[in-house]
Amino acid sequence: MNNEIITPNAWQQQMEAVEGLRAQMEATPLDTENEDEIVDRYADARDSLMQTPAPDLVAVQWKVVRLKEQGMDGLFVKADADAVISDIARLSSC
DSSP states (O other), X not given: OOOOOOOHHHHHHHHHHHHHHHHHHHHSXXXXXXXXXHHHHHHXXXXXXXXXXXXXXXXXXXXXXXXXXXXXXXXXXHHHHHHHHHHHHHHHTO
């Protein structure tokens, strides 16, 4: 887990990069030659951001929406849920 707390602006930039990769992934037709590479780049960036401590509640909200989407896909990553719980605990004690 990445324990470095970053600024809201830096987090926003990383989130926008992840969302850009997500849009690219969703626009890529199935069975395209580089589909796996695109999916892997998105997943790696998303996973890294999920493990980066949220600097504010806007970031926590983004993470919760991603958790909901994972659940709808039948996926659940305990480390992601733990990261969100840690964010909420840390931000509520400020």
